[in-house]
Amino acid sequence: MTPIILICAAASLILGGVGGVIARRPAGRMIVYGGSLAIAVVALLAALAQLALGIAPDPLVVLPIGLPHPGASGLGMRFGMDDLAAAFLIIANIGGAAASLFALGYTRHEAEPWRVLPVYPVFLAAMNLVVIAADAYGFLLCWEVMSLASWALVMAHHTEAATRRAGVVYLLMASAGTLALLLCFGLLAGNAGNYAFTAMRAVPRARWMGSAVMMLALLGAGSKAGLVPLHVWLPRAHPAAPSHVSALMSGVMTKVAVYAFIRIAFDLAGPPAWWWGLVVLLAGGMTAVLGVLYALMEDDIKTILAYSTIENIGLIFAGLGLALAFKADGMMAAAALALTAALFHALNHMLFKSTLFFGAGAIQHATGTRDLAQLGGLINRMRVSAVPMLIAALAIAALPPLNGFASEWLLLQAILLSPALPQFGLKLAVPAIGALVALSAAFAAACFVRFYGIAYLGRARGDAAAAAHETDRWSLSAMILLAALCVAAGLLPGFAIDLLAPVTHALLGARVSTQAGLSWLTIVPVALRQNAYDPLLIALFIAISAIMGAFVLRRFGARATRRAPAWGCGYQEFGPPARTLITQYSPSGFAQPIRRVFAGVVLRARDEATLPLPGEAHPARLTLRWSDPAWSLLYAPLIGAIGWLAGQTNRLQFLTIRRYLAFVFMALVALLGWIALWG
Amino acid sequence: MDHVLSSATALSIAHVLAGALVLVSFMMLYQDRLSSVINVLALHAVVLGCAVGWQAYIQHAPALYITAGLALGFKALVIPIALHRIVERFGIHREVEAVGGISLTMLGGIGLVALSMVVMLRTAAHADALAREDVALALSVILLGMLMMVTRRNAVSQIAGFMSLENGLILAAAGAQGMPLVVEISVAFSVLIAFIVIGVFLFRIRERFDTVDSTALDAFRGEAS
Numbered sequence: 095m096t097p098i099i100l101i102c103a104a105a106s107l108i109l110g111g112v113g114g115v116i117a118r119r120p121a122g123r124m125i126v127y128g129g130s131l132a133i134a135v136v137a138l139l140a141a142l143a144q145l146a147l148g149i150a151p152d153p154l155v156v157l158p159i160g161l162p163h164p165g166a167s168g169l170g171m172r173f174g175m176d177d178l179a180a181a182f183l184i185i186a187n188i189g190g191a192a193a194s195l196f197a198l199g200y201t202r203h204e205a206e207p208w209r210v211l212p213v214y215p216v217f218l219a220a221m222n223l224v225v226i227a228a229d230a231y232g233f234l235l236c237w238e239v240m241s242l243a244s245w246a247l248v249m250a251h252h253t254e255a256a257t258r259r260a261g262v263v264y265l266l267m268a269s270a271g272t273l274a275l276l277l278c279f280g281l282l283a284g285n286a287g288n289y290a291f292t293a294m295r296a297v298p299r300a301r302w303m304g305s306a307v308m309m310l311a312l313l314g315a316g317s318k319a320g321l322v323p324l325h326v327w328l329p330r331a332h333p334a335a336p337s338h339v340s341a342l343m344s345g346v347m348t349k350v351a352v353y354a355f356i357r358i359a360f361d362l363a364g365p366p367a368w369w370w371g372l373v374v375l376l377a378g379g380m381t382a383v384l385g386v387l388y389a390l391m392e393d394d395i396k397t398i399l400a401y402s403t404i405e406n407i408g409l410i411f412a413g414l415g416l417a418l419a420f421k422a423d424g425m426m427a428a429a430a431l432a433l434t435a436a437l438f439h440a441l442n443h444m445l446f447k448s449t450l451f452f453g454a455g456a457i458q459h460a461t462g463t464r465d466l467a468q469l470g471g472l473i474n475r476m477r478v479s480a481v482p483m484l485i486a487a488l489a490i491a492a493l494p495p496l497n498g499f500a501s502e503w504l505l506l507q508a509i510l511l512s513p514a515l516p517q518f519g520l521k522l523a524v525p526a527i528g529a530l531v532a533l534s535a536a537f538a539a540a541c542f543v544r545f546y547g548i549a550y551l552g553r554a555r556g557d558a559a560a561a562a563h564e565t566d567r568w569s570l571s572a573m574i575l576l577a578a579l580c581v582a583a584g585l586l587p588g589f590a591i592d593l594l595a596p597v598t599h600a601l602l603g604a605r606v607s608t609q610a611g612l613s614w615l616t617i618v619p620v621a622l623r624q625n626a627y628d629p630l631l632i633a634l635f636i637a638i639s640a641i642m643g644a645f646v647l648r649r650f651g652a653r654a655t656r657r658a659p660a661w662g663c664g665y666q667e668f669g670p671p672a673r674t675l676i677t678q679y680s681p682s683g684f685a686q687p688i689r690r691v692f693a694g695v696v697l698r699a700r701d702e703a704t705l706p707l708p709g710e711a712h713p714a715r716l717t718l719r720w721s722d723p724a725w726s727l728l729y730a731p732l733i734g735a736i737g738w739l740a741g742q743t744n745r746l747q748f749l750t751i752r753r754y755l756a757f758v759f760m761a762l763v764a765l766l767g768w769i770a771l772w773g
Numbered sequence: 774m775d776h777v778l779s780s781a782t783a784l785s786i787a788h789v790l791a792g793a794l795v796l797v798s799f800m801m802l803y804q805d806r807l808s809s810v811i812n813v814l815a816l817h818a819v820v821l822g823c824a825v826g827w828q829a830y831i832q833h834a835p836a837l838y839i840t841a842g843l844a845l846g847f848k849a850l851v852i853p854i855a856l857h858r859i860v861e862r863f864g865i866h867r868e869v870e871a872v873g874g875i876s877l878t879m880l881g882g883i884g885l886v887a888l889s890m891v892v893m894l895r896t897a898a899h900a901d902a903l904a905r906e907d908v909a910l911a912l913s914v915i916l917l918g919m920l921m922m923v924t925r926r927n928a929v930s931q932i933a934g935f936m937s938l939e940n941g942l943i944l945a946a947a948g949a950q951g952m953p954l955v956v957e958i959s960v961a962f963s964v965l966i967a968f969i970v971i972g973v974f975l976f977r978i979r980e981r982f983d984t985v986d987s988t989a990l991d992a993f994r995g996e997a998s
Contacts, residue, residue, distance in 0.1 A: 752872070752931075756923045763888065763916070770891040 096152045096175045098140040099183065099226055102133045106219035109133070110212050117208035126211045127197045130218055134191035137222060141183035144175065145593055151176045154228050154292075161231045161289065171232035172290055173223070177596040178361070181437055182225045182353040188579070189346035189444045190218045192572045196452045197338040199568025203459065209250040210336060217243035217342065221350050230279035230289040234272065237354070241268040241318075244347060247339040248331045260330035267327040271317035275354070278310035282362055294362050304364050311358035312374065318351035320404045321411060322381040323724035328404060329388065333396035333464070337455025340396060344403040344451060345444040352410055352440055359418060360433075360601045368517050371419025375523060378415050379530035382408030386537040387693055390544065390685045391720050393466045395454045398545055399447065402490065405534055406443040410436045412527055413505050416512070417602075419520050426604035428511045431619050434606050435504035437594050442489065442497040442583060449486035449576040453479055456565035456573075457549065461558040466681040468556040469549040475562045478570055480550050482577030487546045489580045491539040495633040497583035500617075502535055503627055504591075507619055537688065544684045552678050553660065585629050588617045682718055693720060783831045784906075787948075790824035791910035794944060795886060798917040798937055802882055803875050807865055807929055811856045814933045818848030821940045828907075828947045837947055844943065848936065852968055859975060860929060872924045885916040907948030914941030926986050932971055939964055 109129045116122035143149065151174060160171035175183065197214075201207060220240035227233035245268065249261045283289050284297045299307075317324035332343050359370070385404030392398045413436030420429035456479050457472065458464050473480040489496035509531070512524035554560035564570075583590055588609030595605040609617050616628040662668075663677045682689075686701070693699035699720035706712055749757070797820050801813040822845035829837030893909035900908075918938025922931050 752923060752926065755919070759916075759919045759923050762919070763885070766888055766892050766916075770888055770895060 095140045095144045095149065095180075096155050096173055096226060099137055099175055099222055100155060100157075100173055102137040102140075103219040103222045105133050106130065106215040106222070109215040110219070113215060114208075114212035117211040122211055123201055123204075123207055124198065126215060127194045127201070130215050131191055131194035131198070133215075134187045134194060134218065137183060138187035138191060141175070141180040141187065145177060145180045145184065145596060148596065151180075160229070171235075172228040173226045173232065174228040175226045177600045178353070178356060179225045181594060181597045182349060182440075183222060185349050185441050185444045186218075186221050186225060186346050188441075188576075189342055189349075189448055190221070192448055192452075192576050193338040193342045193345075194218075195575070196341070196455075196569050196572035199566035199570075200338055200452075200455055200459065201336065202566065204336065206250065209252075210247060210339070213243050213246045214339070217247060217339075221342075221346055224350050225353055228291045230283065230291075230294075233354075234276060234279065237275065238272060240347065240350065241272065244331075244335075244339070244343055247343075248335045250336055250339075251334065254334075256330070257334040260327070260334045264327040264331040267317050267324065271314045271324070274310045274314035274317070278307050278314055278358060281307050281310070282358070291357075291362060299364060301367060305367060305370065307363045308359050308366070308370050309373070311355055311363070312377065315351045315355035315358070316377065316411075319348045319355070319407045319411070320351075320381070320385075321377050321407065322384045322404065323728050325381070325385070325404050326722065326724055326729060329392075329397050329400040332400040332403065333394060337396070337451055337458065340399075340455070341448040341451035344400060345448040348403060348407055349440050349444060352407070352414075352436075355411075356414065356433075356601070359414070360421070366418050366422040368419060368422040368520065371415045371417075371422060372519055372523055374411055374415030374418055375527045376415075378408045378411030378413075379527040380408070381405070382412060382534035383530050383537070384408075384696065386534050386541055387688075387697060388722070389541045390537060390688050391693060391697060391699060391718075393681050394464045395457060395466055395469075395545065395549065396451070396464055398466070398541065399450050399454055402450075402538065402541060403443070403447060405538060406439065406447070406490075408534065409502065409505065409531060410439050410443070412436075412531055413439065413508065415527075416505075416508050416524065419515060419524070420508075420511075421602060423515055423517075425511075425514065426602045427606075428508060428514070429602050430598035430604040431504065431511070431606050432508035433598050433602065434591055434594050434619075435501055435508055437597060438504060438587070438590055439498075439501035441590065442501050442580070445576050445580045445583065446486040446489040446498060449482055449573050449580070450490065452569060452573045452576075453483040453486070456569055457562070460562040460565060461556075463556070463558050466545070466548050469559045470555040470678065471551070471553045471559060472562055473550040476550075476564050479565055479573055482570075482573040483550065484546060485577040485580055487542040489584065491542045492535045493539070495584050495629040495636065497580050497587070500584055500587035500590075500627070500629065502531070504587075504619060505531060507625055510625075511620065540685075540688060544681060548679065548681050548684065555678060585633060586615060587627075587629060588612065588615055591617060591619065682716070689718075689720075697721065697723065698726075787824070787827055787831065788906055788910075790820065790827055791907050791944060791948075794820045794824060794940070795910050795913050795917070798914050798921075798941075799879065799882055801921060801933065801937060802878050802917065802924075805875065807860050807927065808857065810930050810933050811853050811860065814856075814936055815849050815853035817937050817940055818844050818853075821944060822849060824944060825947045840943065840947060844940070847964070848940070852936065855968070856929060856932070865927070865929075872926060878920065878924050882917050882920055885920060886913040889913045889916060908945050911941045911945035911948065914938070914944060917941075928971070928975055928986075932968070935967075936964070 109126060112129075113122060113126040116125060144151070154172045154174040156170035156172050158169060160169050201210070204210060217240065220236050220243055223236040224233060224240055227236055245261060245265055248264060249257065251257050252261070279289065279294075281299075281303055282294045282297070284294075284299060284303075286293065286297060288294070288297075312321070313324070317327075320328040328348075332340050335343060359366070359374075382405050385401050385406075385408055389398045389401035389405065392401060413432050417429045417432035417436065420426070420432060454464070456476065457469065460472075460476060461469065463469070485496065489498040492498040492502045494500075506528060509524055509528040512528075513521060515521055515524065554562075591606055591609050595608070599605045606619050609619075612618060615630050616626045618626045660677075665677055689699045689701070697720045699718065702717045702719070703714060704717075705714045746757075794817065797813060797817045801810060801817065804810045804813055822841045825837055825844060826841035829835065829841060889912035890909050893905055893912065897905045897908065915938050918934050918936075918941055921934030921937060923934075925931055925934065
């Protein structure tokens with residue numbers, strides 16, 4: 095199946111070239127996005143076939159370009175789709191297909207399509223190639239192409255100053271992350287210097303070197319995935335891109351980073367030490383809670399979604415850390431459960447986050463604003479797209495019977511197995527991380543009640559929202575498709591677990607017991623404890639109780655719907671703004687309890703209310719301030735130090751010729767002295 | 774080796790000549806008049822010619838005789854005479870222009886010689902003794918040449934430092950089993966061209982600033998030295 099993926103990637107690259115030529119023609123859009131859709135579907139079917147039918151992975155394909163490998167077959171970039179790669183190809187290509195479908199309609203009003211069209215297929219191809227790369231050179235090359243292509247897509251709307259700033263921050267963080275991965279692969283290759291993954295697996299390495307590899311992988315992959323405190327670029331860059339690209343970056347590119355971490359930490363780095371799991375767990379737990387807290391502070395709908403991506407990445411990394419801890423202690427069945435939970439959540443997050451970004455794009459297009467405080471009542475004017483948005487919001491809030499609940503439930507089941515771990519550090523830390531996961535799930539629910547409630551329910555808070563219109567059919571079909579997949583994955587999690595079983599078997603030698611064939615499509619991941627989750631029964635219960643509740647309300651409550659002017663808290667006579675804007679919950683008002691209790695310390699959130707003195711005519715004002723602790727604690731000192739150092743070095747620009755000579759001389763003498771003393 | 778001298782004597786004579794080159798480098802360091810700096814530079818080239826000639830004799834490498842001839846012809850005669858004429862045309866042959874005290878510079882030079890000895894002993898402990906000693910002394914000459922360039926303000930004596938540095942390079946190359954004639958000739962040409970270019974620059978600087986003190990260049994850039 096590997097050649098199919100390679101051919102698809104090559105076709106995407108060619109499509110990028112074609113896109114560059116025909117970007118200014120009206121048909122260019124249809125050709126590029128339609129072609130991308132077709133390619134993604136083919137690649138998806140190939141990956142799905144390998145995983146679902148249990149086809150053994152092909153031998154590696156060696157391309158006649160690349161780096162010379164000592165002792166191997168000379169030049170050649172190696173590519174191969176094993177089961178782990180296939181799982182992530184499924185995620186990447188569902189996301190890619192949906193984004194292309196959405197873009198067919200959504201980009202109709204793109205102002206400068208030639209900034210997006212040539213790069214978009216290259217971005218898709220690079221993400222596919224990273225996943226199937228089987229040597230460090232191919233991996234890093236495709237990784238960099240992926241970073242650069244996504245940067246170019248972020249810069250599509252480069253006329254806004256915020257976008258340009260986001261681009262700079264993104265480029266810096268991406269290059270820092272790649273540097274970490276470069277060093278990581280250098281350590282993995284060892285003295286032999288063979289950069290093929292198969293050779294890296296065979297290299298014996300010291301404990302400290304394996305640990306250094308893991309930490310570098312966490313830095314490199316974590317900066318791309320958005321782990322706190324390496325996340326600072328993500329909430330700037332993801333919202334700045336066009337919405338279908340935002341969906342790809344949040345839904346798919348962060349998963350490629352997760353793939354990189356799994357590939358290195360589980361496959362290449364060798365047997366883990368027990369504290370690796372602890373480090374990853376702590377990073378994941380912190381990321382989950384902080385990410386969703388940021389999301390609750392934000393008013394920009396796409397930034398909210400970007401911060402929520404950080405939260406979900408935290409959950410995935412918590413699962414991965416747990417799997418590492420179990421693997422270090424030889425509890426392979428438990429490790430397989432935790433890894434399955436992480437992979438399943440990665441799939442689920444791609445499904446609902448892409449839907450949400452599509453919906454946010456539709457809102458932005460319909461109203462011209464991304465400010466949550468300007469929206470409201472969209473459910474009346476965007477009747478169709480409100481339904482998949484509701485499903486995705488319920489799923490990301492982890493409500494049963496949808497897919498977000500299924501994967502988080504699996505993660506909590508794995509956490510419940512932690513008392514069997516021998517190390518006391520883990521025994522204490524894992525339940526604490528479990529509490530953080532539960533807390534972040536609750537915050538996520540609050541966050542998406544706020545998102546959906548403010549944007550879609552109530553009455554329009556501004557003229558733009560009042561004049562909103564439904565989006566086009568292409569966009570709707572993409573959103574409905576993904577929402578249906580959310581429902582399907584939620585109702586039938588057993589199939590997803592069985593689909594992922596070969597991956598855990600290949601990495602850990604163990605798998606979650608087969609779920610197919612259990613009565614009522616129940617899932618029982620830990621056969622011993624009989625903890626079962628039956629989404630179909632729950633869905634049935636919810637449906638019956640909802641219908642009964644509606645019936646009782648209709649039967650015994652008010653007989654018919656009555657329409658009347660909304661009560662404006664006594665401000666009705668001040669005109670329409672008073673009835674809609676002032677008297678409804680504002681997004682910052684909705685988040686205030688959580689802001690007061692949690693964000694006051696962590697994010698230094700402050701509410702400042704200036705009330706008019708008696709007799710003054712101006713209105714009372716509420717200003718909110720909050721800051722990202724990562725900036726004030728890490729990046730601001732770092733930037734300051736670099737600036738100071740640059741200022742000092744700048745003096746070297748203005749020396750006399752003799753002093754330059756003296757510098758060369760001193761350097762030579764210092765090096766000779768080094769040789770004389772320690773050589 | 775079928776020559777008349779025993780190899781121990783051959784080694785000592787090569788050693789003495791290389792040591793003499795280091796000594797002449799030290800002599801150059803404590804000259805404070807430009808014309809005497811140029812005289813010492815000529816002496817430096819003469820000693821280099823003898824050292825390279827001796828290497829040619831004991832290694833049976835006729836190509837090295839050409840190197841020695843080039844050193845004697847160009848560096849001991851042509852370049853010093855040209856430099857003398859420049860200095861006399863500028864009228865700066867009595868100029869004193871050392872940076873820092875002469876004694877401090879000499880002490881630094883002694884430290885550099887010690888450093889190069891230690892470096893060679895540590896890095897080339899298993900190499901041929903003749904070549905090792907030669908390279909150690911050649912490294913000293915190079916470092917002393919750089920020290921000369923760093924501690925002088927006047928462009929002419931910076932040229933002298935550069936020339937003595939280059940002499941050290943040739944000594945090192947001659948000690949290490951000789952170098953190909955092509956390389957040698959191209960080095961000689963490059964030195965000649967460097968000399969011409971630097972000479973032209975000297976006249977240009979002189980025309981514009983009425984001095985060949987290179988701090989004048991810095992003043993022209995708008996900075997204090």
